[in-house]
Amino acid sequence: MSAMTRAEAADVPDDGAPQTPERLRRLASRLLSQLTTRSDRLINEGLARADARKWHYAVLASLQEYGPGSQATLSRRTGIYRSDMVGVLNELTERGLVERAPDPDDRRRNTITISPRGRRRLRRLDKVLDELHDELLAPLSPVERDQFARLLTRLLDHHTRTS
Amino acid sequence: MSAMTRAEAADVPDDGAPQTPERLRRLASRLLSQLTTRSDRLINEGLARADARKWHYAVLASLQEYGPGSQATLSRRTGIYRSDMVGVLNELTERGLVERAPDPDDRRRNTITISPRGRRRLRRLDKVLDELHDELLAPLSPVERDQFARLLTRLLDHHTRTS
């Protein structure tokens, strides 16, 4: 009970390796959040270099694939909260990537439309994100990347149904 | 260019399904952060019910496995920033789970020691976390859980070496 305490704190000079406790190394939740921290940083910095944020991409992709929609619709499709959607759309309109116009059929809504410039931007961001994901998933083979994505999708699906 | 716009915003009443764009569904970074959001919430709420936070677990596990250490050492072992470590250790000492005493050999440091109560708490939290991870990984078979953990570990390792 007292023999093996202070094993490295005084004796061993702590050679480089951060010595993560095994309990933590095995914890899926921890692996997830740690990896996500790195991943988010990687993606955010990459997108920032292209004057974009991931929310921009989400909105542009949604508009491209499903056509125009109200802010609330976009909110549901992208998972961005409607509170935060306001700012995102401000940024996108500033850059001329989308257009925000009041919906004549329902004057509570704004109709958001992607612009030609927005489409070009989306294609650009597709490339940027492709490269970034190559970096993110570098240690994995194509097959493993697929496995990984499938596992993530299954877990995410389960926890969104069971919300 | 105008035929398929407003495809669902007006015509279809948007039946339940949130219609996530395919571009987003395939994005590993997005899957990661979405899942981590859910995972973090699950874990945080579960630990909160046991009057704990995940940082508590990290520190207790580190102390148990490697013995006492200074706050800076703990910081490196757990990945918690030294700025935040202060508060965590306050909470842990308040609950009598660790002891913080000035190190006589180096008066800059505090030596943090786990208490018997801390050890009991750690065992309790082991159980709590086991149950929570069962919920988190529910859709996966044991083999798949292992695959998942290995993939995460490999990715994380890669991005910590290449930090």
Place this chain on the structure above:
DNA sequence: CACAAACGTTTGTCGCACTAACGTTGTCGG
């Protein structure tokens, strides 16, 4: 002995998920 480095601490920043509240506008049941 001067200087740099490590330690613990306080304070603050940034991004993200999320809540609360408000005024406006549409819907629907009696």
Place this chain on the structure above:
DNA sequence: CCGACAACGTTAGTGCGACAAACGTTTGTG
């Protein structure tokens, strides 16, 4: 027809996690 209610866009604010900056104290090092 109207009164209750819901949806919309917007503003402001909360909580949390990761992190930077700066400070006084203490300790090794040239």
